[in-house]
Amino acid sequence: MDLTFTPAEEEFRSELRSWLSAHIPQEWTRPGFWESLDDDESFRLRRDWERDKADAGFAGIQWPIEYGGRGGTPGMKAIYDEETVRAHAPRTVNPLGLAFLAPTVMAIGTEAQKKEIIGPLLRNEVIWCQGFSEPGAGSDLAALSTKGIRDGDDFVVNGQKVWTTNAVHGDKIFTMVRTEAGSAKHRGISMLLIDMDQPGVTARPLRQMSGASEFGEVFFDDARVPAVDCLGEIGDGWRTAMLLLSFERGASGISQYTEFRRQYDEIVAVARTLGRDTDPVIRNELARVLTELECLRLHSMHVLTQVEQGRDLGFEASMTKLQWSETFQDLWEVYDQILGADATLDTLPDGTDLRPLHAQAMWSRSVTIWGGSSQVQRTITAERVLGLPR
Numbered sequence: 515m516d517l518t519f520t521p522a523e524e525e526f527r528s529e530l531r532s533w534l535s536a537h538i539p540q541e542w543t544r545p546g547f548w549e550s551l552d553d554d555e556s557f558r559l560r561r562d563w564e565r566d567k568a569d570a571g572f573a574g575i576q577w578p579i580e581y582g583g584r585g586g587t588p589g590m591k592a593i594y595d596e597e598t599v600r601a602h603a604p605r606t607v608n609p610l611g612l613a614f615l616a617p618t619v620m621a622i623g624t625e626a627q628k629k630e631i632i633g634p635l636l637r638n639e640v641i642w643c644q645g646f647s648e649p650g651a652g653s654d655l656a657a658l659s660t661k662g663i664r665d666g667d668d669f670v671v672n673g674q675k676v677w678t679t680n681a682v683h684g685d686k687i688f689t690m691v692r693t694e695a696g697s698a699k700h701r702g703i704s705m706l707l708i709d710m711d712q713p714g715v716t717a718r719p720l721r722q723m724s725g726a727s728e729f730g731e732v733f734f735d736d737a738r739v740p741a742v743d744c745l746g747e748i749g750d751g752w753r754t755a756m757l758l759l760s761f762e763r764g765a766s767g768i769s770q771y772t773e774f775r776r777q778y779d780e781i782v783a784v785a786r787t788l789g790r791d792t793d794p795v796i797r798n799e800l801a802r803v804l805t806e807l808e809c810l811r812l813h814s815m816h817v818l819t820q821v822e823q824g825r826d827l828g829f830e831a832s833m834t835k836l837q838w839s840e841t842f843q844d845l846w847e848v849y850d851q852i853l854g855a856d857a858t859l860d861t862l863p864d865g866t867d868l869r870p871l872h873a874q875a876m877w878s879r880s881v882t883i884w885g886g887s888s889q890v891q892r893t894i895t896a897e898r899v900l901g902l903p904r
Contacts, residue, residue: 649674
């Protein structure tokens with residue numbers, strides 16, 4: 515495991531820090547700022563900022579230059595993840611497109627798809643959603659029922675997707691559709707690229723318990739999709755989806771560690787304000803979580819080292835998803851223990867605004883479900899990494 519970065523990577527860090535310092539308004543870093551905006555205003559500000567970031571050359575850090583990226587190293591991408599978190603940079607408005615769809619298109623897309631998708635996605639001219647989950651198909655993605663029936667050069671799509679990030683603001687959606695009648699489980703599925711601004715596609719927001727509407731549900735009612743807008747082979751969508759999810763689960767975890775470590779410090783400050791930092795049980799729990807966090811940091815650097823050496827992590831990516839999601843959830847469970855009966859408060863006696871922390875605590879309940887539940891990740895690790903019998 516290599517815990518260092520090259521001189522060129524450290525030079526990139528310095529350049530990125532300078533740009534972030536000059537282009538992130540101070541008020542954006544104030545706790546609760548983004549929560550104070552409505553969803554549309556928050557989305558607009560973040561989209562404009564990301565467009566400026568792309569124009570400055572700080573988007574697609576590890577993407578090949580021919581696709582508009584920087585052509586950087588995995589170490590540069592890790593530095594980018596770390597420094598944007600430290601600078602309190604806004605969350606991306608196009609996470610699914612940038613992190614998952616674009617690398618998949620680069621790997622298996624047609625030349626026309628590469629030209630039409632990658633550049634506009636990098637510049638945030640097109641916002642992409644991911645249509646995987648359905649009311650009856652969550653972690654069991656193969657149970658999906660949305661259907662696409664071939665009609666000439668098109669598929670006619672009917673069905674519903676749910677828990678779709680950015681559904682209301684999305685321009686297009688990459689979604690799993692059963693395109694072979696009578697097929698079951700993993701067979702007969704295709705990944706279609708669908709324009710959401712067309713007849714037959716309806717997106718509705720879902721209000722979360724935090725008050726935000728980051729998710730939505732998408733309905734397809736005789737929506738027509740050209741057959742050429744299939745990513746990968748028709749009927750081979752399961753293989754395409756597994757490739758795409760490998761990018762989701764295979765990140766090194768450095769950005770997660772950096773963010774979680776900052777949140778840990780905020781939680782410790784709350785404990786001190788409430789006078790609970792001397793409670794031996796609370797101190798033990800904080801020490802336990804801090805140990806988990808440092809294990810996540812070391813694991814993240816191990817993964818980064820493997821990637822820089824050109825190793826394909828394959829099923830080991832499930833270990834990273836499992837580790838960061840469980841660590842994140844443990845962190846916020848300690849926060850709940852610290853608050854106790856004060857969990858109903860929005861502010862502390864010293865004026866600390868707890869609402870952003872409350873939102874993170876509620877969000878933490880979901881991370882062991884999306885992207886493949888912890889149960890699924892443990893099964894993959896047991897069978898495919900450790901070689902244990904079914």
